[in-house]
Amino acid sequence: MNNHSVEKVGGTSMSNYVAVRDNIILRPGAGESRCQRIIVVSAYGGITNQLLEHKKSGKPGVYALFADAVNDDSWREMLHAVKDEFFAINSSLFGNTELLTRANAFISERLEDAERCLSDLQSLCRHGHFALESHLAEVREMLASVGEAHSAWNTAQLLKRDGINACFVDLTGWRATCHTSLDERIIDAFASIDLEREVPIVTGYAHSDSGVMSTFDRGYSEMIFSRIAVLTEARETIIHKEFHLSSADPRLVGEDKAVPIGRTNYDVADQLANLGMEAIHPKAAKGLRHRNIPLRVKNTFEPDHPGTLITSDYRSSRPCVEIIAGRKGVYALELFDQDMTGSIDLYDRQILETIRRFRAHIVSKDINANTITHYLFTNLKTVRRIRTALEQCYPDAEFDQQKVAIVSAIGSDMQVPGILAKTVGALAANNISVLAMHQSMRQVDMQFVVNEEDYELAVKSLHGVLVEIHDHGKCISAPPG
Numbered sequence: 001m002n003n004h005s006v007e008k009v010g011g012t013s014m015s016n017y018v019a020v021r022d023n024i025i026l027r028p029g030a031g032e033s034r035c036q037r038i039i040v041v042s043a044y045g046g047i048t049n050q051l052l053e054h055k056k057s058g059k060p061g062v063y064a065l066f067a068d069a070v071n072d073d074s075w076r077e078m079l080h081a082v083k084d085e086f087f088a089i090n091s092s093l094f095g096n097t098e099l100l101t102r103a104n105a106f107i108s109e110r111l112e113d114a115e116r117c118l119s120d121l122q123s124l125c126r127h128g129h130f131a132l133e134s135h136l137a138e139v140r141e142m143l144a145s146v147g148e149a150h151s152a153w154n155t156a157q158l159l160k161r162d163g164i165n166a167c168f169v170d171l172t173g174w175r176a177t178c179h180t181s182l183d184e185r186i187i188d189a190f191a192s193i194d195l196e197r198e199v200p201i202v203t204g205y206a207h208s209d210s211g212v213m214s215t216f217d218r219g220y221s222e223m224i225f226s227r228i229a230v231l232t233e234a235r236e237t238i239i240h241k242e243f244h245l246s247s248a249d250p251r252l253v254g255e256d257k258a259v260p261i262g263r264t265n266y267d268v269a270d271q272l273a274n275l276g277m278e279a280i281h282p283k284a285a286k287g288l289r290h291r292n293i294p295l296r297v298k299n300t301f302e303p304d305h306p307g308t309l310i311t312s313d314y315r316s317s318r319p320c321v322e323i324i325a326g327r328k329g330v331y332a333l334e335l336f337d338q339d340m341t342g343s344i345d346l347y348d349r350q351i352l353e354t355i356r357r358f359r360a361h362i363v364s365k366d367i368n369a370n371t372i373t374h375y376l377f378t379n380l381k382t383v384r385r386i387r388t389a390l391e392q393c394y395p396d397a398e399f400d401q402q403k404v405a406i407v408s409a410i411g412s413d414m415q416v417p418g419i420l421a422k423t424v425g426a427l428a429a430n431n432i433s434v435l436a437m438h439q440s441m442r443q444v445d446m447q448f449v450v451n452e453e454d455y456e457l458a459v460k461s462l463h464g465v466l467v468e469i470h471d472h473g474k475c476i477s478a479p480p481g
Helices: 017-025 047-051 062-068 074-094 098-124 132-161 182-190 213-231 266-274 282-290 344-357 380-393 419-429 452-466
Strands: 005-009 037-041 166-169 199-203 236-241 263-265 295-299 308-311 323-336 361-367 371-377 398-410 434-439 445-451
Touching (some): 005 017, 005 213, 017 132, 037 213, 047 062, 047 074, 062 132, 074 132, 132 166, 132 199, 182 213, 213 282, 263 266, 266 308, 323 380, 344 380, 361 434, 371 380, 380 398, 419 434, 419 445, 445 452
Parallel strands (some): 005 037, 166 199, 263 308
Antiparallel strands (some): 323 398, 361 371, 398 445, 434 445
């Protein structure tokens, strides 16, 4: 293992260059050099939403508009609006200087190339022999890459202006003459970089012959970050976010009650990812876990705080709940069929294939003798499509759907006697009905399905009875260093 770290800076942090420079680049951890670090950057906050679609609301960006209408030029108008946003960001960073001219020229070239490609593809697909759908994966990757290239180029130039020997590392494969694997692209890019002398600022998107978004979608930057760490044999990885990894959302339980998590393990990180509150994408964490590379999650705006250290082997010093997390906007889709008894595996396989076809995320599911309920994080339109497809497969089945919330208690070791009774009692005391619950033998999480309007109160109730009662110095320990 080498002596360097690989660090990823999130989009909200990237939107504050001074904080990135002063709190990350110029203030490494105790005893560390400003060099021996690889910095992987996300696009500026909100940019990828405009290039693709809004991650939470689904509001269409350039990609979604292009994908939905071959004969419509609304995507072009959106692309021009994004260009104006890029220019506004550049102006705020560079002022009226020669660097501003160079920054605008760099991003203009990318956007003009993208517009030309989309226009040519749109014309081609008006011919009956060509289907737009077969090219959309490449379109999505091309558009996503623009945001990361913009922020990485800008950051490298700004750091050089401010006296730091930074270099721009472009993994996007823009105008590449041949396709390579992800590993080959990363290895080639770092072959000539001297980490003793320079700080590489790397695009959070990397082009590969198999595509990264088809597998990781919007989690692609974390996969690139992880793969760089594995291939360069990093000593440690760090993700810089705009918040601490805490025992609950401070906005729900109060900043005075939410406790930053000092240490946890990759198992807990996976549970958080399943709820859409990832510290890191599960597939990105897999490589770090297998290579025994620790991950630290830090708050960009509190650089002196050691953050949360995530390792493979950590267990809390005594059994307890570490985090209360959850998700609203979940749809419970229930299929009941008397004929299912004795054939659950056949039904389950067909249902899973249908859900996968419509790309809905499964948060959890229930199974009994004649009923299967999937809890899906997706939009109502997709739920209806899934239901319609399943009704055609099982015309005699009964279907039900309901919008719910899931609240989860998570910990590296939750083998606490009576914890389930205590938890259900706390919810009942606040008149919260439990629609369903799950507790696995692995003892790392308990999930409670509640009515969506009870979500906030459920989080507060569970945090109060499971987390706030602890001596956090014993259960949620501080990381070393």
